Amino acid sequence: MNPDTEQQDLAEPYLGGLLASLGLDVHYSRAEKDTLFFREETGREVPVLDFVGGYGSTILGHSNPEIVGYAKELLDQGVPVHAQFSKHPYANELAQKINAVIRREFATTESYSAIFANSGAEAVEIAMKHAEFDRVARLTELAGEIDGNIERARAAVAAGAGVDGSGSYGRLATASGVSFGAAMEEVIAAVRAANAPRLAAAPVFLAPEGSFHGKLVGSVQLTHNAGFRSPFSALAAQCRFVPVHEPDALAKTIESVRRTVFDLAVDDGAVRVVEREVPAVAAFVLEPVQGEAGIRVFDRRTAEHVRRTCEAAGIPIVVDEVQSGMGRTGAFFAASHVGLQGDYFTLAKSLGGGVAKAAVTLVRASRYRREFELVHSSTFAKDAFSTSVAIRTVELLEADGGRAYQLAAERGSRLADMLRKLQQEFGTVVKEVRGKGLMLGLEFHDQSDSSSEVIAEQARAGLLGYLLSGYLLRVHALRVLPTASAVNTLRLEPSVHLTNAEIARLEAGLRGLLTVLRDQDGAALLQA
Numbered sequence: 001m002n003p004d005t006e007q008q009d010l011a012e013p014y015l016g017g018l019l020a021s022l023g024l025d026v027h028y029s030r031a032e033k034d035t036l037f038f039r040e041e042t043g044r045e046v047p048v049l050d051f052v053g054g055y056g057s058t059i060l061g062h063s064n065p066e067i068v069g070y071a072k073e074l075l076d077q078g079v080p081v082h083a084q085f086s087k088h089p090y091a092n093e094l095a096q097k098i099n100a101v102i103r104r105e106f107a108t109t110e111s112y113s114a115i116f117a118n119s120g121a122e123a124v125e126i127a128m129k130h131a132e133f134d135r136v137a138r139l140t141e142l143a144g145e146i147d148g149n150i151e152r153a154r155a156a157v158a159a160g161a162g163v164d165g166s167g168s169y170g171r172l173a174t175a176s177g178v179s180f181g182a183a184m185e186e187v188i189a190a191v192r193a194a195n196a197p198r199l200a201a202a203p204v205f206l207a208p209e210g211s212f213h214g215k216l217v218g219s220v221q222l223t224h225n226a227g228f229r230s231p232f233s234a235l236a237a238q239c240r241f242v243p244v245h246e247p248d249a250l251a252k253t254i255e256s257v258r259r260t261v262f263d264l265a266v267d268d269g270a271v272r273v274v275e276r277e278v279p280a281v282a283a284f285v286l287e288p289v290q291g292e293a294g295i296r297v298f299d300r301r302t303a304e305h306v307r308r309t310c311e312a313a314g315i316p317i318v319v320d321e322v323q324s325g326m327g328r329t330g331a332f333f334a335a336s337h338v339g340l341q342g343d344y345f346t347l348a349k350s351l352g353g354g355v356a357k358a359a360v361t362l363v364r365a366s367r368y369r370r371e372f373e374l375v376h377s378s379t380f381a382k383d384a385f386s387t388s389v390a391i392r393t394v395e396l397l398e399a400d401g402g403r404a405y406q407l408a409a410e411r412g413s414r415l416a417d418m419l420r421k422l423q424q425e426f427g428t429v430v431k432e433v434r435g436k437g438l439m440l441g442l443e444f445h446d447q448s449d450s451s452s453e454v455i456a457e458q459a460r461a462g463l464l465g466y467l468l469s470g471y472l473l474r475v476h477a478l479r480v481l482p483t484a485s486a487v488n489t490l491r492l493e494p495s496v497h498l499t500n501a502e503i504a505r506l507e508a509g510l511r512g513l514l515t516v517l518r519d520q521d522g523a524a525l526l527q528a
């Protein structure tokens, strides 16, 4: 190896530099429950209390002994990790187990087919792809019906029928330039010419403002944060972000993207130009608790409004439970708290038990297109190792009548109580405490006008949350990080094993931090 490059940091070196500047460049070498450990230069192991929880991946804690033990067992048995295009009974077992949860939490009898993936963004993209596959199939059916109607109209004209200039003829004339009284073949050519681009137009996705659904080419377009999304907007279908809490916003957005195609109808001995609705929207995609937007819980009224509006417009709903799912909010699916049964569900993060990379997309039977299975696959997805670990994870969550869900709700409310107490004490600094179960956010008031130059400057650069994280890590051995798109909000997503003593440790650290902010003590934040 070239000795010059040997010393260089080549693994995301820019990010490494940023972490160093914020005091967050720590290498954790061991993890257990809600604690990560790093080694000082002296060799001493230092515990850090972790409230980031693998960004929502460790609902059962880091290195959960039952999951680790099972993972070792699987590897010791020589489980064939790579056996793509063979029978995968464990995948069916996982799908069955998750279906049993869906039946219970949504009081439904409808089954969901499962397609497997490796990451959250990939699970979202499977939902996007399937929704588009379905939309294209519906478009093809529509185009076929129009072809049939054109033939019927042609036969009717040959038998003496006339072409009626009323109805949508005027709109066809505007769209294609065909004149009134044109011959039948000209009208048909005009219909085909006007329809072709309308049938081929890219789909539109809808999502609530603030949404975060991943950073791959397709899913990043559903991620509202412009910094992540805009540079790549030419690569994929576009999303309209809807202020869903405004009563008419969703209906107006759907209306604004409505498209029709022309068709020909024969009645009463005349051929008339009519219009047919095109399925322009592929899907509405939402998080029942928005994670990266600063931990924002969807309320029942909004959920019901979205459900009704989408149902009326024939738009499928993708419920992205990548972060909120797997028991974190006190139920396996956060959407079950507001009775929002998705046409699609996505799961990832904690599905792999904090050990494996596993993700799955579930598609409701009434929407499912089985041919999709022949056009989508991934080498690692559905492998025996990650899928078996996911089964064990679901079993652990479901054990003892869903004790893990009760723990998430109870531990979460204890943690929230502590945060609300701090909010009362430090009302000038803490703006809001939000969330459900073990998915909580602590939002700070904007500090861009702080009397401390350091605090104001970092706030204006959108880095204050990270500076606060650096302080909590260095001074209080606490790992807390902001949400990705709302950096004034610190995320708290520990495991169900969180103890009262650990909540008290967080309280002490946060009290230290809030005192520094209340006193506008920028120098203390930079303290080594």
Ligand code: PMP
Residues within 6 Å of the ligand: 055, 119, 120, 121, 122, 124, 212, 213, 214, 215, 287, 291, 292, 320, 321, 322, 323, 324, 348, 349
């Ligand atoms: N959807 C949601 C709701 C998420 O929170 C995330 C990650 N924060 C993703 C999708 C993307 O998951 P991944 O990072 O595993 O690709």
